[in-house]
Amino acid sequence: MNRSDKMVLGINGGALGGHLGGWRHPDSFPDTTMRLERMVDTAVTAEQGKFDFMFLADGNGVRQMDKPLLFAANSPSDRPSVFEPxxxxxxxxxxxxxxxxVATATTSYEEPFTIARKFASLDHLSGGRAAWNLVTTQYVEDAKNFNRDEHMGREERYERARESLDVVRSLWESWAEDAFLQDKATGQYLDPARVRLTDxxxxxxxxxxPLNVSRTPQGxxxxxxxGQSDDGKELAAYGGEGLFGTAASKQEAQAEYADIKGRMPKYGRPDEALKILPGLSIYVGRTSSEADELYDELQSLISPALGVTYLSKIVGMDLTNVPLDGPLPQKPAGQGLGGTAIGRSVHEMAEREGLSVRQAYERVLPAMAGNMVKGTPAQVVDFMEDWFRSQACDGFIL
Ligand SMILES: Cc1cc2nc3c(=O)[nH]c(=O)nc-3n(C[C@H](O)[C@H](O)[C@H](O)COP(=O)(O)O)c2cc1C
Incomplete structure (x- = not known):
């Protein structure tokens, strides 16, 4: 297998971090809502730290209004007030x-022309640093802001996503690099032979x-x-260059890695064309006891009532009346619209390890249901290197 020796590293750049208690920590920003300077601080720090990219997840709806406790606490992926990425x-x-x-945009509710245009524009403005996180939208309620009463089913979402991706890429090919002559002497601003229609x-x-933006620095x-579903993995094999993941163990990550890379040859793509980047939450300290302290401090900022509400959101079922120290109930059969692989993997973990509701939320909180590592910088790096060398990933989103 051809693999680059370089791990790809991204940072989840939301100013709230990834832990529900994170924003309450005394060292966190005192305020974050619509504060550009916090985001500049994050981006500049990440660049100094040599991260390859910054990532902002996104959606188009205010969430958790039916869970007032969680809504008031602003869980990290809910984003009631954020800049458009x-x-x-x-x-x-x-x-x-x-x-x-890396900015998120949804193929379920945005038109390919608009997506192609805004990312081409960002690519010019940033000197070739734009990336699109193609999602089909995770939250069913977002549909209600786009003339619909219900979210599309997964099959339709992914069929649409693939067509949208093809159209976006075709639009990005509208103009040849040298199409805009801007020749003052001849009066020829552009060369009509150097533009093509998508049709x-x-x-x-x-x-x-064609697209109304010239060819971008990256082209x-x-x-x-x-996407974590089978349809999501297939689309990534077909056309993704980066894929975020939620694997909770090295074995799971290795299986996913082999599965997804194994789907690429039929699309004529070498496996290094797609970087698989599982999510990893990090709790780091100069010593391992310092890392433990940070972790415990963050966990202590979450009351059981809030923890249970958060878990209810993650698994997509109301757990508020379930005994805290009783087993996490299994989800009733039948797959609703939306519903995430993250929720499914929490159920699997709870069943495998016999976790109570309390233990499940204590596990889910610090890891955003992905993986987590706690310790000294050397311990964290060893963990990451082991996954990378074991073909469990090509890097991480931290
Ligand atoms: C690290 C990570 C980031 C994600 N970011 C978003 C996001 O910003 N917006 C969104 O709608 N879904 C996001 N998702 C969810 C997926 O894109 C996808 O919509 C969801 O998993 C449902 O699709 P699936 O059924 O293929 O899993 C994210 C998932 C992961 C693992």
Whole structure:
């Protein structure tokens, strides 16, 4: 297997961090809502730390209003008030030079033309540092902000996503590099022979083109994905260049890695064309007891009532009336719309290890249901290196 020796590292750049208690920690920013300077601070620190990219997850709806306790506490992935990510990165690009910017946009509710346009624009503004995290939207309620009463089913979402990806990439090919002559002497601003139409007529989209943005520094901005279902993995094999993951153990990560890379040859893609990056939450200290202290401090900022509500959200069922020290109930059969692989993996973990509701939320809180490592810098790095060398990943999203 051809593999680069270099681990790809991204940082989840939300100013709240990944732990529900994180924003309450005395060392955290005193305020974060719509504060550009906090995001600049994060981006500049990540760039100094030599991260390859900063990532911002996103959605198009305010969540958890039916869970007032959690809503009031603002869990990290709920984002009741955040900058639109591409707009924000346009600003951050002016304060940084090298770090890549991965912004989320959904193919379920955005048109491919709009997606192609805004990422091409960001690629120009940032000097070739734009990347699109293609999602099909995780939260079913977002549909209600886009003329729909219900979220699309998974199959339709992914079929649409694939068509949208093809259209976006075709639009990015609209202009030749040298199309804009801007020749004052001859009066020729552009060369009409150096632009092509997309002329797409498919099941979901009709798009003529061309894009109204010249060829970008990267030509094609990078495409990330984050789907964890079978359809999500297939789409990543087909066209993703980065894929976020949620594997909770090395064995699980290795199996996913082999599975996804094994799907690539049929699309004529070498396996190094897609970087698989599981999520990893890190609790680091100069000594391992210092790391333990930080971890315990963060955990102590979450009351059991809040922890249970958070777990209810993650697994997609109401656990507030279930005994705290009784077993986590299994989800009733039948897959609803949306529903995430993260929720499914928590159920599997709880069943495998016989976890109570309390133990399940204590495990889910610090790891955002992915993996977590706690210790000295050397211990953290050893952990990461072991996964990388064991073909469990090509890097991490931290
Ligand atoms: C690290 C990571 C980040 C994600 N970011 C987003 C996001 O910003 N917006 C979103 O709608 N879904 C996000 N997802 C979820 C997936 O993109 C996907 O929508 C979800 O898992 C449901 O699709 P699936 O059924 O293929 O898993 C993320 C998942 C992971 C693992």
């Amino acid at each position: 591409v707009t924000l990165y346009a600003a951050l690009s002016q304060h940084t030079k090298r770090i890549g910017f 797409h007529r498919g099941k979901y989209f009709k798009v003529k083109g 094609q901005p990078v495409v990330f994905m984050a």
